Amino acid sequence: MLCGGERFDLARTGLARTERLNGWMFIMPALVLLGVFMIYPILWSLWMSFQVGRGMNLSFGGFANILRLTQDPVFQRALSNTFIFLIVQVPIMLVLALIFATMLNDSKLWGRSLFRTAIFLPCVTSLVAYSVLFRSLFLADGFVNDFLLGLHLISEPIPWLADPFWAKIVIIMAITWRWTGYNMIFYLAAMQNIDRSIYESAKIDGVPTWARFWYLTVPMLKPVILFTSVISTIGTLQLFDEVNNIPPNAGGPSDATLTLSLYIYNLSFRFMPSFGYAATVSYVIVILVGILSYFQFMVVRDKRR
Amino acid sequence: MPNKLNGLRTLVGAATLGASVLAMTSALAGEVTVWCWDPNFNGATMLEAAARYAADHPDFTINVVDFAKADVEQKLQAQLASGTTDGLPDIVLIEDYRAQKYLQSFPGSFEPLGGAIDTSKFAPYKVELASLNGQSYSVPFDSGVTGFFYRTDYLADAGYSEADLQDITWDQLIEIGKAVEAKTGHKLLSVDINDSGIIRIMMQSAGTWYFTEDGQVNIEGNAAFKTALGAWQRVLQSDIYKPTSGWTDYTGAFASGEVAGTITGVWITATIKANPELAGKWGVAPIPKIDFEGATHASNLGGSSWYVLASAPQKAEAIDFLKEIWASDVDFYQKILIDQGAFGTLTEARNGPAFQASDAFFSGQPVWQNFTSWLAEIPGVNYGIFTEEADTAVAAQLPVLKDGGDLDEAIKQIDAQVKQQTM
Amino acid sequence: MKNPLYLLQRALTYLVLIVASLLSVFPFFWLLVGATNTSADIIKGKADIGGALIDNILTFFERVDVPLVFWNSIYIAVTATFLTLLVSSLAGYAFEIFRSQVRERIFGGMLLMLSIPFAALMIPLFTMMGRLGLINNHLAIILPGIASIFIIFYFRQATKAFPRELRDAARIDGLKEWQIFFYIYLPVMRSTYAAATIIVFMLNWNNYLWPLIVLQTNDKKTLTLVVSSLLSGYYPDFGVIMVATIFATLPILIIFFVLQRRFVEGMLGSIK
Structure with a gap:
């Protein structure tokens, strides 16, 4: 309180103007760079989204691209795949991260930092490295099938990357493998902030572990859970690297792992270039992120205040 | 700015x-x-x-x-x-x-x-x-230029000589495949089941393509395309191949000696020859013909x-x-x-x-002369500007066909997707 | 305390953590084993140590100018990390400390920009680099990332934990704003910087799509691009790819091990 009062006094003694100036000075380098390297490309793509035509033979098409969206079965496939990844993978990953974080938050646990490092390790792998890894692990004669066959868990090799259903599963496993530890760190960090005395008194009152987790930990972590789900939502809606690199034919088999971001890439660089239509699809992602994040952010904000 | x-x-x-x-x-x-x-x-x-x-x-x-x-x-x-x-x-x-x-x-x-x-x-x-x-x-x-690359030793064990592989149809190939597996335990082909390359081979061998000369979509109502896709569906539903996914998996299957061959372009030679211990055990035959008027044994991939x-x-x-x-x-x-x-x-x-010259690696067959004469027979087609889009549409239907999906329905789907993607 | 239920729960915890750790570490183990095997063995799923390690390393060094490529990657990642941390932490700090309505709006807009897929921005960005004369220049990779919205956001969150009393005290001592930032904020927040260092270094080191478009010659390529082009071709040599992949992963692992303690603390800071 005392500090707050002092600051108030300082502000009154005429430093407010310097603050304003400093505010801009500190931000200026970033703003200039963003202006050059973000605003111009964004305006360009916005303008492009109203253009139709092949390659560089473009003409103004008004809302033709939006109309095309509604009739495009491939777009709809990409949209539904993206949502499947979002709905299935994000909760699995976040729940796992939460479970690991809860376990590792126990100061009496032996080997904490060892486990923490191990589980965090996957997210430092380079994309190319991890694509190579997953692609070869899940080959028809690859290690995973050999392992499962050896344990007699399966009787014949699973066609991991050749089958539309299993390919989705591989992608989900790959993303989960890579990003669970990353999210876990956010939870672990937030758990450090929970007042330990609440736990202690709950323990003394005989509240069981699961109830402590459900009624104490989860509500207090809600803001962070929402924060991670916003980040994961953006990440999943932009999902490109994994689906472009892990399946032998990007987005395959039979478009089972085609995502919106990959479709944009195909429209721009693999197919007869339709840069205008590609830009339109990318604004679909922006709108989806906008809507989903808006709700998520609103909840975060309410809980934190 | x-x-x-x-x-x-x-x-x-x-x-x-x-x-x-x-x-x-x-x-x-x-x-x-x-x-x-x-x-x-x-x-x-x-x-x-x-x-x-x-x-x-x-x-x-x-x-x-x-x-x-x-x-x-x-x-x-x-x-x-x-x-x-x-x-x-x-x-x-x-x-x-x-x-x-x-x-x-x-x-x-x-x-x-x-x-x-x-x-x-x-x-x-x-x-x-x-x-x-x-x-x-x-x-x-x-x-x-395409050929049927095969292991002469496996085929011989199953009772097939070079002469038996000339002028065959895709259905005869299935029969050969069954015999080879029964006698040697090896699958006949390594097949990337999500790759539409074989369809392109079959189409061009009959002088047709996804598009007409003037660039119109030529899928629904294209009898040669239907014949090709139907023949391939029968192969996919037969048990004569090892399903693979991706290049490494696909080439690994015949490089390791697990399968008896593959049907593809002549550029595969380098990959096949990368296993020198198999020298003298490979041969090349013309590709099978689809059952369509004017179809040939020559194509391109x-x-x-x-x-x-x-x-x-x-x-x-x-x-x-x-x-x-x-x-x-x-x-x-x-x-x-x-x-x-x-x-x-x-x-x-x-x-x-x-x-x-004849090639000792390919059991002394005059493979390059053969390829040269097949090359001359390749029907010319215009690939147009949307082959990638059409390939994607075909690839999307291959798993459906493999599972016994209706051929006409699949063609309808491919046609609709290609028309939409190329408008 | 020592009731059977507790022991069971304890055992379960260890079991889960051990399985999770093994799954996480296994691919790294597999990578190391793969580097010692020939390509053919790897494709067949061989999972024990082979004798091809030296061959694989030699082939890798023969096919790729490793020191040059390694230097390219290091140069880009280090320069980009340094500049990004400087520019983006300044901005993140200022967004939190010097609040104003206009800047709040700008901040909101920046968050929306974060959701535009990069594939949609690549062509105009390339046109721009062409006009700037930066094609096939490492600066074309470094410059667009320096003002990183994600890192600005991260620093803004972290700054919430920066004690205001420190800043006020420094001002009473007559320090200017930039002095406060460099002499007070920076040392106090070093754990946040450690975390950001790992993230930014990692992002730059692993960057693929944009360098692929901008870099045109072999002597400018980064390690990540090289690993990818090893994968192409009609018969990729997986043993060599494994070796290359280890080379590509090692620097981040080292940085992570060096900074990991601070990294966890840094994340703590950002949530407070």
Whole structure:
């Protein structure tokens, strides 16, 4: 309180103007760079989204691209795949991260930092490295099938990357493998902030572990859970690297792992270039992120205040 | 905006002075830059060509840059679209299926070569693929003439000789496959079940394609296409192949000796020969024929050609180089056939010793002469500009067909998707 | 305390953590084993140590100018990390410390920009680099990332934990704002910087799509691009790819091990 009062006094003694100036000075380098390297490309793509035509033979098409969206079965496939990844993978990953974080938050646990490092390790792998890894692990004669066959868990090799259903599963496993530890760190960090005395008194009152987790930990972590789900939502809606690199034919088999971001890439660089239509699809992602994040952010904000 | 950018450019320019000086020195040397995608194959042939040219032109230097094939295509497409010619190479290798797409969507970006190079010296179908409005734009590189590559030992164990594999149909192939598995335990083919390459082979063998000559979608109602897809569905539903996914898995299956063969383009030779312990155990037969009037045993899969960028800084030198080596040097084509298994399309080269020789690796069969005669029989088709889109649509239906899906329904779906994607 | 239920729960915890750790570490183990095997063995799923390690390393060094490529990657990642941390932490700090309505709006807009897929911005960005004369120049990779919205956001969150009393005290001592930032904020927040260092270094080191488009010659390529082009071709050599992949992963692992303690603390800071 005392500090707050002092600051108030300082502000009154005429430093407010310097603050304003400093505010801009500190931000200026970033703003200039963003202006050059973000605003111009964004305006360009916005303008492009109203253009139709092949390659560089473009003409103004008004809302033709939006109309095309509604009739495009491939777009709809990409949209539904993206949502499947979002709905299935994000909760699995976040729940796992939460479970690991809860376990590792126990100061009496032996080997904490060892486990923490191990589980965090996957997210430092380079994309190319991890694509190579997953692609070869899940080959028809690859290690995973050999392992499962050896344990007699399966009787014949699973066609991991050749089958539309299993390919989705591989992608989900790959993303989960890579990003669970990353999210876990956010939870672990937030758990450090929970007042330990609440736990202690709950323990003394005989509240069981699961109830402590459900009624104490989860509500207090809600803001962070929402924060991670916003980040994961953006990440999943932009999902490109994994689906472009892990399946032998990007987005395959039979478009089972085609995502919106990959479709944009195909429209721009693999197919007869339709840069205008590609830009339109990318604004679909922006709108989806906008809507989903808006709700998520609103909840975060309410809980934190 | 331009002014601001110029200001920044000066700033940045000062900061990169060191780097620019380096760049300048390499530019002065008149180096010809080439983009291609396989250092063991097309990259190696380019280096060989450059070495030959440099013998007469001591100032000539070449810079062969290799990226993954998809990466070359992406870089080219992004760069042509950006309108920035900085950093584009002098020569680029483009797969034939994609040639028209680039020529038509980026008009003026490629240099017409018809005037400088006598294209009549090459296989006509290759030249046609890279022609637009009466101009030809490429120096043809390799052919993708197809064959049925098989293990002579496995087939012999099952009671089939070379003669038994001539003039067969796809249904007969299924029977052979069953016999081979029953007698030897090996599957007949390695098949990437999500790849539509075989459909392209079958279509071209019957002289048809996804599109008509004038570029209209030609899928629903195309009897040859239906015959091809139906034949392939029967193969997919038979048990004669090992399903694989992706290149490594696909090639691994026959490189390891697990399966008895594959049906693909002649460029697979290098991959097959990469296992020297299997020398003398391989042979090549013509591909099966689809049951359609006018269908042949000859087709094409892939193949690519060299293009010169209109913006190339070393344009004249690049064209002269292509002309002197790639469009004339018969001996060069013998060398790359032996060293890289690159099956060139310069007609005269066919009379050279390497093309005439029989190949001990392929059980002493005159494989190169066979390929040469099959090459001459390949029906010409116009790949159009949307092959990639159509392939994707076909690939999407292959798992459905494999699971016993209705052929007509699948064709309807493919047709609808292609029409939508190409409007 | 020592009732059977507790022991069971304890055992379960260890079991879960051990399985999770093994799954996380296994691919690294597999990578190391793969580097010692020939390509053919790897494709067949061989999972024990082979004798091809030296061959694979030699082939890798023969086919790729490793020191040069390694230097390119290091140069880009280090320069980009340094500049990004400087510019983006300044901005993140200022967005939190010097609040104003206009800047809040700008901040909101920046968050929306974060959701535009990069594939949609690549072509105009390339056009711009062409005009700036930066094609095939490492600066074209470094410059667009320096003002990183994600890192600005991260620093803004982290700054919430920066004690205001420190800043006020420094001002009473007559320090200027930039002095406060460099002499007070920076040392106090070093754990946040450690975390951001790992993230930014990792992002730059692993960057693929944009360098692929901008870099045109072999002598400018980064390690990540090289690993990818090894994968192409008609018969990729998986043994060599494994070796290359280890080379590509090692620097981040080292940085992570060096900074990991601070990294966890840094994340703590950002949530407070």
